[in-house]
Amino acid sequence: MELISAYSVPFFIFIFLMYGFIKKTDIYDAFTQGAKNGLESVFNIIPSLVGLMAAIYMFRESGCLELIAKAAKPLTDLIHMPSELVPLGLLRPVSGSASLALVTDIFKNSGPDSVQGKIASIMMGSTETTFYTIAVYFGSAGIKNVRHTLFAALAADLTGILMSVALVQFFGF
């Protein structure tokens, strides 16, 4: 398992570059173009990230985060979920930048290699902003009745959240 994690990133880079060479793609030009897109998308999230991180820091410093964590403790203890992760689990389906800000906060306080940091990483990596996706995809096509989409998507999110806790707490990831 450790081998897979250590080699997956270099493996992807290798395959992409080799394939680009074989196909005689202008790889350097493609790279700089892509990097420019990345630059734009990172810059585009600054305004919302500033607003949200300010709100999250205030929320934590005021003691609200502790209150929520305390209120949810009986439930989270039952599934062995560190209570700091409750806000992340709640906000993940709603907002990508808000959950990114929460994960950053957990990394900063407990470190990315702590139990909380690992669960937060897996939760963040394996779920998506469900509400946003549903709104954008159906909204753009003028669909008003989304039928069972929200239930099915939230069932998938809940699975991802519970599994990320279980994998770290019970399966030693």
Next chain:
Amino acid sequence: MMNYIWGGMIIISLIVSVFTGQVEQTAAAAVSGAGEAVNLTVSLLGIMCLWTGISKIGEQAGLIKIIAKAMGPALRRLFPRLKPDSEAFGGIVMNIVANLLGMGNAATPLGINAVRKLNELNRDKRKATNEMCMLVVLNTASLQLIPTTLISLRQSYGAQSPGEVIPAIWICEICALAVGIAAVKLLEKRF
């Protein structure tokens, strides 16, 4: 929705801070949070550009089309009523592949286009078809093979092995996806 979440968080924080005696700290936290947001984006910039650059190479070299071809048969099972050579099915395949490679910027327009094409085949233009529900649920589940933003974030906060969580993320993604697909198939007869 974000109006209520964002505004609510700040207003509730301010009210609670009065009761917990943390008013000054809470006000200071707003400033430090805003500053931290900029630090974060700066520390993410380099590595994000690296990833989007690499994935662009795959796009231009045609790697994405090859993956799309390989994935066709599996996706056909999820959309049994669609003709494999239809425009809608082609759009769905490209959307899924862009998601796998973490090209969120490319995936969204491809997905929207696929939903529009599906709606052309739809009798009731305001009601989602089974195919649309399946496509959107696939998109709300994370399909990304390498979660680049997260790995970059782990790296910038000093994780010993930033990519260590990738296998666990894959297991989680597969479980969530299986539940999502099963839920769509089970519920589509009831709605």
